[in-house]
Amino acid sequence: MKDSKESNRSRLNEIFTYLHEHPEISWKEVGTTAYLKKLIEQEGFNVQTFDDITGLVVEIGEGPTCIAIRADIDALWQEVDGVFKANHSCGHDAHMTIGLGSILRMKEIGFPKDIRFKWIFQPAEEKGQGALKMLNLGVLDDVDYLFGVHLRPIQEIPDGTASAAICHGAAGLIKGTIIGEDSHAARPHLGQNAIEVGAAIVHGLEGIRMDPLVPYSVKMTKLHAGSETGNIIPGKASFTLDTRAQTNEAMRILRAKENEVLRSVESIFHVKIKFKMHEGLVAAIVNEEASDLIEQAIITVLGADKLEPRITTPGGEDFHFYSLHKPNIKATMLGLGCGLSPGLHHPKMTFNQDSIHTGIEILTKTILNTIKLIDENKAE
Secondary structure (H helix, E strand, O other), X not given: OHHHHHHHHHHHHHHHHHHHHOOOEOOOOHHHHHHHHHHHHHOOOOEEOOOOOOOEEEEEOXXXXXXXXXXXXXXXXXXXXXXXEEEOOOXXXXXXXXXXXXXXXXXXXXXXXXXXXXXXXXXXXXXXXXXXXXXXXXXXXXXXXXXXXXEEEOOOOOOOOEEOOEEEOEEEEEEEEEEOOOEEOOOHHHOOOHHHHHHHXXXXXXXXXXXXXXXXXXXXXXXXXXXXXXXXXXOEEEEEEEEEEOOHHHHHHHHHHHHHHHHHHHHHHOOEXXXXXXXXXXXXXXXXXXXXXHHHHHHHHHOHHHEEOOEEEOOOOOOHHHHHHOOOOEEEEEEEEEEEEOOOOOOOOEOOOOHHHHHHHHHHHHHHHHHHHHHHHXXX
């Protein structure tokens, strides 16, 4: 038994190494999809792939109730040692390995005959688009319970601990254009200075006031104006605003206030400001029942002293689109403490790889807890 466990552990370490060394960016995860498909089919399970996108779904068993596990599969495109390339600096290689490991563990334990299971290996999380595509394809239509997992940095929780929910914030962009008239630097009164308009937008955004107990932020991240000619006052400029709030309601209010600032500046400077609010990511909607199931699993696997409170983070995750668009789904995301440093998305990010096996055990125990709960509800 020990030899079998060590053999599985070694195999999963090899799988992680392969995935880590073969990163692919959003919507380009062709090799990753093929690799996962081959591994899972070798275990005797059917795999569903898609004609127009990467990613795959594994469906096992039959029954009216469905338990699903989601793992994201894409890597980031970033500069590493002076070279731009795909890089797994957000832990998706670990998430895939944990997902695969939970399939293998459940195969060892045995699947009940009257419950369905889905493992969703989702593409394009980093673009915030993969979850929406899975929803559009109907992958979540019959799911009742949904569990995700994400490695957490040392700034949030220590190595060897875990949290039953990650409360990501909402995030979005505003991309806009300031449209005025150029003028000679000697005659500024004949035009509008788009740089000054941009500065006024920044000043107006700094004046936004909201409930201080709900974190929020808005900042200008791009302003492009002017040309090579230094004696022309530019009348036109393009800009981008990054907007974040810890709740979806706070984001709604913040969007409205941003609109007020832009329209006010437009009026004061007699320019036209065209802009579009991009949807971005929504804030977490944590289901209490799902969170309790993971919490019980963490206590069983690690002990009560290793259970961390819910993590509140300004980062975003498209996982939460599932809860927003399918409110009947009982969903939450496991936050796995793993000594991750210096931080997520850092090109030299590292973590304790033993935590992969901890994540597998917690997710497997969560599945077993959910099966038990479903059976208890049937008996009532």
